Amino acid sequence: MNLKRKIVILVAVCIAIFAPSASKSAESSRTEKPDSISKQVEEIFARSDKLAAERKQRSREYLSSLPDEKLAEVYAKANTPQQIQPSGISSLYKNTLEAVETDRPKIIEELLKRDSPLDEEEDKRFRSDNLKLADELAALGPTAVPALSLQMMGDYRRTGHRALTIEALVKMGPEAVEPLIPLMDSQDAALRGNVAYVLSRLSDARSTNVLLSALDDEDGNVRHYAIDGLIALGPKIVGREKLITLLINHLQDGNCLHASIQGLERYGDESAIEPLRVIERFYVLRGKADLRYPARQAINAILRRAGKPVNEVSWEDYPEKLPTYGELREAAQCPNPVIRCSAIIQLEDYKDEEAARFLIGRIKEEDNNYMVLDDIARTLIMIMRPSGKPPTASISGPVMQEAFNAFLSIPETNQELSASILRARKVSARVNDFISPAECKLLVAAITGARGVLIAAGETKVRLDRIERFKDMVRGLCLSSRDQNLRTECYLTISWVARVPPETGETWSAEQREELMKQLMPLLDSPNPDIRLIECLGCIGDKRIGGRLIELLQHQDSHVRRFAADALGQIGDPQALPALKHLAETDPYQYENGVYGVREAASEAVKKIQKTGLQK
Numbered sequence: 001m002n003l004k005r006k007i008v009i010l011v012a013v014c015i016a017i018f019a020p021s022a023s024k025s026a027e028s029s030r031t032e033k034p035d036s037i038s039k040q041v042e043e044i045f046a047r048s049d050k051l052a053a054e055r056k057q058r059s060r061e062y063l064s065s066l067p068d069e070k071l072a073e074v075y076a077k078a079n080t081p082q083q084i085q086p087s088g089i090s091s092l093y094k095n096t097l098e099a100v101e102t103d104r105p106k107i108i109e110e111l112l113k114r115d116s117p118l119d120e121e122e123d124k125r126f127r128s129d130n131l132k133l134a135d136e137l138a139a140l141g142p143t144a145v146p147a148l149s150l151q152m153m154g155d156y157r158r159t160g161h162r163a164l165t166i167e168a169l170v171k172m173g174p175e176a177v178e179p180l181i182p183l184m185d186s187q188d189a190a191l192r193g194n195v196a197y198v199l200s201r202l203s204d205a206r207s208t209n210v211l212l213s214a215l216d217d218e219d220g221n222v223r224h225y226a227i228d229g230l231i232a233l234g235p236k237i238v239g240r241e242k243l244i245t246l247l248i249n250h251l252q253d254g255n256c257l258h259a260s261i262q263g264l265e266r267y268g269d270e271s272a273i274e275p276l277r278v279i280e281r282f283y284v285l286r287g288k289a290d291l292r293y294p295a296r297q298a299i300n301a302i303l304r305r306a307g308k309p310v311n312e313v314s315w316e317d318y319p320e321k322l323p324t325y326g327e328l329r330e331a332a333q334c335p336n337p338v339i340r341c342s343a344i345i346q347l348e349d350y351k352d353e354e355a356a357r358f359l360i361g362r363i364k365e366e367d368n369n370y371m372v373l374d375d376i377a378r379t380l381i382m383i384m385r386p387s388g389k390p391p392t393a394s395i396s397g398p399v400m401q402e403a404f405n406a407f408l409s410i411p412e413t414n415q416e417l418s419a420s421i422l423r424a425r426k427v428s429a430r431v432n433d434f435i436s437p438a439e440c441k442l443l444v445a446a447i448t449g450a451r452g453v454l455i456a457a458g459e460t461k462v463r464l465d466r467i468e469r470f471k472d473m474v475r476g477l478c479l480s481s482r483d484q485n486l487r488t489e490c491y492l493t494i495s496w497v498a499r500v501p502p503e504t505g506e507t508w509s510a511e512q513r514e515e516l517m518k519q520l521m522p523l524l525d526s527p528n529p530d531i532r533l534i535e536c537l538g539c540i541g542d543k544r545i546g547g548r549l550i551e552l553l554q555h556q557d558s559h560v561r562r563f564a565a566d567a568l569g570q571i572g573d574p575q576a577l578p579a580l581k582h583l584a585e586t587d588p589y590q591y592e593n594g595v596y597g598v599r600e601a602a603s604e605a606v607k608k609i610q611k612t613g614l615q616k
Contacts, residue, residue: 037140041147044136048164051133052116055126059116063108072097074117075107130164137168145169145179152194153186162194169198177204184210193221200229205237212238215246220255227256231263244268251275254338261291265298270306273299275336282334284323284343292318325350329358333365340366341375348382351394356383356403363406363449367414370441377407377445381452386460393460400457404464407449408473410442417442421477440483447478447489451496458496458504467505471497471512479519484530491532498539513540524548531563538567546573553579553602558589562601569605572612580606 063071076096100107111117118126137144148169151161169176176198183195196214199207207229214226227250235243247263248271250256261279264272279295293315300310323331323346331343344362347355359380366372380403386393393400412418420434435443450470457464470493479490494516500507508516517540523533524545534552537545545567552564553576565583568576584602 037144038147040140041137041144044133045151045161045164048130048133048161051126051129052160055116055118056112058122058126059112059118060108062118062122063111064104068097068100068104071104071107072100075100075111078111078114078117131167134164134167134171137164138171138173142172142175142179145172145176145183149180149183149191149195152191153188154190166194166198166201170201174202174204177202177206181207181210184214189217189219189222192217193219193225196222196225196229200225200232203229203232205233208233208237212246215250220253223250223253224255224259227259227263231259231266235267240267244272248272248275251279252337254341257338258291258294261294261298265294265301268298268302270302273302276302278334278336279339282331282336282339282343284328284331284339284346286320286322290318290320325355332358332362337369337372340372344372344375344379348379351383351387353395353399356380356395356399359383360399360403360406363403363410364413367410368416368442370438370445373410373442373445374448377449377452380449381456384453384456386456393456393462395456397457397462397464400453400462401464404450404453404457404470405466407446407453408466408469410446411473411477414439414442435481437483440481440486443478443481444483444486444489447474447486447493451489451493454500454504455496458500461501461503463503464505467497467500471508475512475516475519488530488532491530491536494536495532495539498536498541508540513542516540517542517544521545528557529560531559534560534563534567538563538570541571543571543573546571546575549573550576550579553583558587558598561587561589562598565598565601565605569601569608572609574609577606577609580609 063074066074073096117123137148148165151165169180180195180199184192186192186195192214196211199211211226211229211233214222215230217223217226227247230238230243230246238246244264244267247260247268250260251264253260257279261276264276268276276295276299280292280299283290283292283295285291293313296311296313300312303310323343325347328343328346332340332347334340334343344359347359359376362376363373366376384393384395384400384403410417411421417435417439420436420439423434454464454467454470456462474490474493474497478486481487481490494508498507517537520533520537520540521542521544523529524537525548529552534549538549549564549568549571550573552560553568555561555564561583565580568580580602584599584606587596587598587602589598590596
């Protein structure tokens with residue numbers, strides 16, 4: 001037997017012996033118990049953490065070695081990548097160079113917080129090592145998906161594991177789809193968004209129904225990735241007519257607008273042309289965010305498919321100058337609510353009565369669209385807030401009153417909301433049992449707007465009528481709602497009404513304060529009370545809550561401790577002084593700038609209580 005034949009036989013024997021065991025090893029990694037899989041996942045992420053720490057250290061050394069000019073270029077690129085030229089320092093980031101020359105360590109730390117920049121060769125090495133970790137995670141198979149999903153929940157930013165998890169799931173491929181689908185029912189919005197993103201990249205027909213359902217998700221990121229996923233699936237799976245209808249409808253969703261335009265460019269028919277023309281005509285954002293040109297490109301693609309003539313355009317055909325006041329007003333009345341909101345927000349720059357009256361008129365037109373109403377409220381607040389020292393109002397009292405009345409009237413002018421309230425009153429039921437989530441959001445916008453007008457009027461001592469009606473609306477209609485956002489708006493409003501100057505209107509009466517205390521004091525016994533609840537009870541100023549507030553100074557949440565300290569200062573409870581003094585000296589919580597926020601709040605509370613005692 002010659003040597004060559006002996007080698008062939010030897011190789012065959014080795015394959016016969018070892019191949020089954022290798023196959024069993026690969027199979028065993030997919031059939032191991034969940035706790036074993038979880039341990040493997042944890043071990044791989046521990047190695048990822050070690051790699052990230054090593055990269056950060058190498059990045060610190062790399063950045064420290066750079067001359068000022070190069071460090072300034074890296075920093076400027078991290079802030080405005082679209083403006084950086086390949087050759088040296090330009091006038092666009094001279095300010096960055098000055099910042100580097102003033103405080104290099106601070107610039108380096110800011111860069112390390114955002115990323116860990118390295119030279120090209122080392123960056124490539126670290127990326128390669130990360131990809132190997134992703135391959136290891138993917139090799140664990142679908143039984144690893146539950147353990148991996150934990151790295152995509154709301155606190156993933158603390159771990160930095162999201163990107164590695166997503167890469168692993170995408171590498172896992174189709175077998176990751178079925179275990180991912182049930183996770184779209186999670187209460188964690190971040191997890192739903194990340195799962196939707198993975199499903200959009202995997203583009204598997206089994207995810208069609210869950211992505212369709214996700215289009216109604218309350219979280220914008222989830223809806224955005226759902227649209228991306230449905231576009232990737234395409235008309236053969238989703239259905240052409242259904243997909244086109246969905247894309248047209250989601251031109252009215254700011255989170256899905258850009259993706260919907262791109263989807264219509266690929267698949268749209270002539271039914272999409274008119275809503276796309278609205279975007280081309282009225283869209284008010286400029287620069288890279290401008291969607292007028294993409295809308296026209298989508299229109300042209302549809303016309304070409306229909307065999308009709310097109311209007312060829314380029315970016316240069318759409319001037320970048322900012323819209324005029326007249327153009328913003330026109331856009332604020334266009335059919336697309338996303339554009340209306342954007343135009344309304346930009347009207348904030350026009351702090352005059354003409355803009356204020358225009359927006360007040362829009363309140364009546366938008367009484368069924370809480371998103372637009374919310375932006376109207378916030379813009380009107382900014383227009384009405386006084387400027388200068390002493391504060392000077394740019395809006396007259398009658399216009400402020402008109403805005404206040406318009407927000408108060410929303411529960412009556414909105415047909416669905418007023419019908420819900422009427423149904424509840426007919427059967428003597430709690431109103432909040434009849435109000436839908438969308439109607440709650442309308443009430444949030446109404447309260448936000450009315451409170452904003454009240455604050456502006458208080459700052460300039462402008463008299464407002466109908467404050468009692470506003471109080472009744474907050475106490476009777478909204479405060480007992482099961483909707484957390486609505487209750488929080490009520491808590492904020494209670495605090496501001498307590499601060500109303502006498503020139504503007506009546507604050508809470510003694511009877512009203514007692515009624516509020518009876519309603520709100522039991523809620524303070526929650527293990528994790530709302531910080532705005534704590535604030536509003538402090539503004540009411542009743543010492544009966546002092547004992548509970550002192551207990552909350554030991555709460556694990558630093559925000560609760562800070563608000564409890566503030567509230568104790570408001571009610572002026574001298575029994576809290578020992579606990580507040582201790583907190584002012586020992587609380588460990590620091591803001592990013594190094595300030596001890598809870599300690600400051602406790603110190604201020606001590607001063608207020610001592611000052612109150614001296615005055616007595």
